Amino acid sequence: MSPDYHKSSIESGIANVQNVSAAYAMWAVSAPRHFGSEATHRAKRAFMDVIACMVPGALDEAALTLRAVSSQWGEGPSTVVGQQRGQSAPLAALANGTAAHALDFDDNFDPAKAHITAVMAPALLSLGEARVKSGADILEAYIVGLQIATRVGQGLNPFHRNRGWHATSTVGAIGAAVACGRLVGLNHIKMSHCLNMSTSYAGGFMSQFGSMTKPLHAGKAAEAGVVCALLAEAGMTAGHETLDGPTGMAQLMVGPDLEELRTKAEFKREHGQTMRFETDSIGEPLAILAHGLKVKRYPTCxxxxxxxxxxxxxxxxxxxxxxxxxxxxxxxxxxxxxxxxxxxxxxxxxxxxxxxxxxxxxxxxxxxxxxxxxxxxxxxxxxxxxxxxxxxxxxxxxxxxxxxxxxxxxxxxxxxxxxxDAPKGRADNPLSDMELWDKLRQCCRGILDSTATERLAEALGQIDGPQPIATLMALLR
Structure with a gap:
């Protein structure tokens, strides 16, 4: 982590905030811009991987069916992968999130029990393109959103996921909303509304696994992230006890035996999951470093x-x-x-x-x-x-x-x-950078010619730079 990240300077102001969502919002707007080279590199790899998945995913039946309908809903500045005409940021996030998850080749994130990058990256890319943001801006917002998705996921799981909720579309929507809020520069009050609003978009059941609606979950959560950030920016308000209140997510999407389950989780703490919303040390350890992402070697569950x-x-x-x-x-x-x-x-x-x-x-x-x-x-x-x-x-x-x-x-x-114990691709048994590039080329084979694939690879290699993200996204139309 960057040396300018000091828990005392950021989290001391959060210590007296009793409301969970307000504390998370405060951290999300106060966290530093720079998290260090290793965190940035890991975020960069996550985007390389998910964009690789979007290329063939855009030709999947679920993605094609969605675009056949959503293309009638108007034009806009944001790229829809595999489509020449751009659309609004929310609709592009919907289409690209669906494409990212369509082949089940995208990463997993254990603390949230979610395909988190397939939600957060499409949201950030679509909104970033519309707002003329750089790749560096987007990676930094991704790290912030991932941290809050971690804390929410650890507060709900493992029982939220074990009881049939598809956390990609529940926790994912919240992570995407916070990431997008960070990207557009929300203050802590509007960020709190953004986060709380996103819980109203959180939904999706594991009974959809094996159908086209499963990847649609990722698209809808990505769309929700963009929508909540833009609505909060415009002044839309939300309740403030949507995570831990008596009618909040934990009670309604885990169950009335929440306290009993918390006792059980306390003994295991798998992936930091305690069934409690951590507020004492929201930003440490940094999730992208402490937990990492599971990059898939196979296009399967x-x-x-x-x-x-x-x-x-x-x-x-x-x-x-x-x-x-x-x-x-x-x-x-x-x-x-x-x-x-x-x-x-x-x-x-x-x-x-x-x-x-x-x-x-x-x-x-x-x-x-x-x-x-x-x-x-x-x-x-x-x-x-x-x-x-x-x-x-x-x-x-x-x-x-x-x-x-x-x-x-x-x-x-x-x-x-x-x-x-550790499948290839897990943080402690990762794909090498060369293996990740090979995955990109595998995904592009038969869709992009070799010249176009190498141009995309070159642009992805520079995604952490100051150039507008639109430069990269233009290669995906």
Whole structure:
């Protein structure tokens, strides 16, 4: 963190603020402009990754369906990825957020239990382009919004998410609103209204997983972030107990047993989740450094990733061939299997949430990529024939308490097993910068030619500079 960040100078003024949302708003407008080179680099990587995801995501059926309708709603200054005509900042955020999450290739953020960058980046890029902001301005606002999303997520999770709320569209909307409020320079009173207003946009259920509405959740949350910042800037007000009040988010979106759950969470504190809204030290540790983001290696639900890493490790170590396998036993936290509700997926959207299908792909191809979720691929007998060999074993422990274990049994009777705690892409096992560039090129292949891809890569490499973000966004039209 930058040496000019001093807890005493920023948070001493917050210490006497009793209201949670007011305290968060105060921190969001008082935090420094510079968080240090490592925090900026991590934010830069997050934008590189999510923009890579937007390129093929813009051609997904969900994104195309949305644009077919929203393109009729008028023009504006902000880029919609894959569309020549710009639109208003809220509509561009809606379209680009949907595209960012459409392929489930975008990052995860554990404290919030959300695909946070797929919400916050589209909101900031769309608003930043409309307001002629630089990439450096946008990255700084992202770090601020991420910090508040962390504190809200830690105050609601894990039970908010475990009870079926899609935190990408609940916590994500709040993080995006604060980030956008920071970008346009709201004062602490208007920032408080912005944050509180965004809770009225927070919604979305895990029952939408495996449908086009799941990525729409990210788009709607991104749109909400822009709208709340602009309305608060114009003078719109909101209630002030929307997080922790008697009819606030914690009571209504966790449950009436909130206090009992807080006692349970206190003993685990997974990803800093205590079910309490931290106000004593809002900005420390800085979340982007302390927790980091999980950049995806595979375009599937993150709950498959530890198992997929395990399968590929065993293939590499023992030369396993798909037709030699009789059983693949996957032992994983029950929360992972709760996310993977499709044992017999009918389309590519469902297949991304199927442990059976994803493991079959890994066995057959020794890889899992974007082309494995087309209609033809999902119907392929080469995958379908392997799926019955994959067996689920839910374990009643949290992710931090139990490493996913994969056991492969061969026709010869040989058995091989491996446990995976940190999937490739997690902050403590990150993709290298080169691997991230390779992901960008993979996402652009067949959509942008090599010259256009390299221009985009060059612009992304300079996103932390002073040039207007419109320079980069023009390459995505």
């Amino acid at each position: 993150a709950s498959t990733h530890r198992a997929l890493d395990g399968v590929l490790q065993l293939i590499a170590a023992h030369g396993i061939k798909a037709n030699d396998v009789t059983h693949v036993d996957v032992y994983a936290p029950v929360s992972h299997f709760n996310n993977l509700m499709y044992r017999d997926p009918k389309d590519g959207l469902q297949a991304k949430f199927s442990m059976e299908f994803c493991v079959a792909v890994a066995l057959q191809n020794n890889s899992v990529g974007l082309n494995d979720f087309t209609p033809d691929a999902v119907a392929s007998s080469s995958y379908r024939s392997l799926m019955p060999h994959v067996h689920r074993h839910p374990v009643a422990k949290s992710e931090s308490e139990f490493a996913t274990r994969v056991e492969i049994t061969l026709k010869s009777g040989a058995q091989h097993s491996v446990s995976v």
